Amino acid sequence: IKTVEQKTDETVQGLKELRAEITHILRGISYLSYELRPVELDILGWKTACELLITELNDKGINAQLVITGAERSISTDTAILLFRVVQEALKNIVRHTQATKVIVDVQFARKRIKVIISDNGRGFELPKELSDFASQGKMGLFSMKERVRLCGGALSIKSRPDKGTEVKIELKV
Structure with a gap:
């Protein structure tokens, strides 16, 4: 049972790290798309x-x-x-x-x-x-x-x- 609990904790931690990495990547994509074509130019x-x-x-x-x-x-x-x-x-x-x-x-x-x-x-x-x-x-x-x-x-x-x-x-x- 301790082994299963430990694996679950490791899995949860791994998922948290994966989520943080995905969030970081999405911010990078958003920044790059803004760099290519700033929204202000289209709107204003x-x-x-x-x-x-x-x-x-x-x-x-x-x-x-x-x-x-x-x-x-x-x-x-x-x-x-x-x-x-x-x-x-x-x-x-x-x-x-x-x-x-x-x-x-x-x-x-x-x-x-x-x-x-x-x-x-x-x-x-x-x-x-x-x-x-x-x-x-x-x-x-x-x-x-x-x-x-x-x-x-x-x-x-x-x-x-x-x-x-x-x-x-x-x-x-x-």
Whole structure:
């Protein structure tokens, strides 16, 4: 009887561990599906989704604003996801690393292109010779932003100097 009781306890413990692992896997799947296609974009559109990111920064005490110039027009889903993700990553980096008090996300619509300039008044940093060197320095966010934009046929440039803030510029043909 003791052996059966012990096996039952082991089985119950094993089932609890299995349940915890399944819950962890489901959270990972949910996170990945969100990363592939953020719900905010489908429901609100890229502009409102970016406005929410700006609101989050303001709630954290950073004076942030979204400025849109030129004739707004609809953009492809892929372009919307790209813009949202790059803006999101840039703002995340600003919060984590820069000690900025002011941020401007400037979206400029031109005839056949969109330009997004994300600037802050934070600490800034010394740029490597090549943006691909970001990966070797452990700055994967900056590297992945550059790769995402490049894969969509666009260009990303970064200007930064210690104590002079940072500017990330994205240019895409639409």
